[in-house]
Amino acid sequence: MNRLRTKATVDSRKVLDRLGDMFGLIGGFHTRDAHSPLRTKDEQCNLIRMSAHVLTRHSHTARPALPVLGDMALPLARLHEICGPARRSLAMRVAAATRGPVIWIAPTWLSDRANPDGMLPLVDPGRFIFVSPQRPEDLLWSLEEVLRSGQVPLAVADLPDPPPLTPVRRLHLAAETGAADGAFAPLGLILTPGDGGAPGVETRWHMAPAHSAHHNGWQLERRRARTAPPAAWHLSETNGQWQMAPPHRD
Numbered sequence: 001m002n003r004l005r006t007k008a009t010v011d012s013r014k015v016l017d018r019l020g021d022m023f024g025l026i027g028g029f030h031t032r033d034a035h036s037p038l039r040t041k042d043e044q045c046n047l048i049r050m051s052a053h054v055l056t057r058h059s060h061t062a063r064p065a066l067p068v069l070g071d072m073a074l075p076l077a078r079l080h081e082i083c084g085p086a087r088r089s090l091a092m093r094v095a096a097a098t099r100g101p102v103i104w105i106a107p108t109w110l111s112d113r114a115n116p117d118g119m120l121p122l123v124d125p126g127r128f129i130f131v132s133p134q135r136p137e138d139l140l141w142s143l144e145e146v147l148r149s150g151q152v153p154l155a156v157a158d159l160p161d162p163p164p165l166t167p168v169r170r171l172h173l174a175a176e177t178g179a180a181d182g183a184f185a186p187l188g189l190i191l192t193p194g195d196g197g198a199p200g201v202e203t204r205w206h207m208a209p210a211h212s213a214h215h216n217g218w219q220l221e222r223r224r225a226r227t228a229p230p231a232a233w234h235l236s237e238t239n240g241q242w243q244m245a246p247p248h249r250d
Contacts, residue, residue: 083196150182
């Protein structure tokens, strides 16, 4: 059992080290034991010294955001969640709004996998690097390391279930580190089935098909955002052009 665990860990590190070579990183990606403890309170206090100036009555400056479509904009260097049956289509739209390579992480056992032919009308599949971890714990670890590197504008993890709060916080911190030390302010996306529900994400979006007899359409909902209320739109697509409008009323 220990030999199998060691081999799987080595294989995962080889994949990420290979990505590091492709992006010109020095030393590849950071490695971490899956069972390494979190920082203690004293260690965290040594890293971040709170001052009286941190608490202020002034509003915080809005984060730079990636404009995707219409009123949909995603703050950079943060983790966002997309759920619903059309979550992968929306993730492709987000990828189309970025420039540079995209890391797409999905488990080997996932039956619904990205199809380059289906991606082509939305985004160039040649921009994508697909990573397929074999162990469930390596899904979020891979996403964390990619975000921390700051070497890609977008990293997507197609997950079987929403992650709990602690991993979400780690992913936020990894994205902020990547923005400070890397070439990009990376955007993290997690794709979750159903209604999603990962706690602590910056925004949560739900998209479902709403096609008509003559036009393709989708229902897009903003279900969570730190700086905006819930909202809904109808997306339509004609000759490759997407439009966002208020939802249709019966």
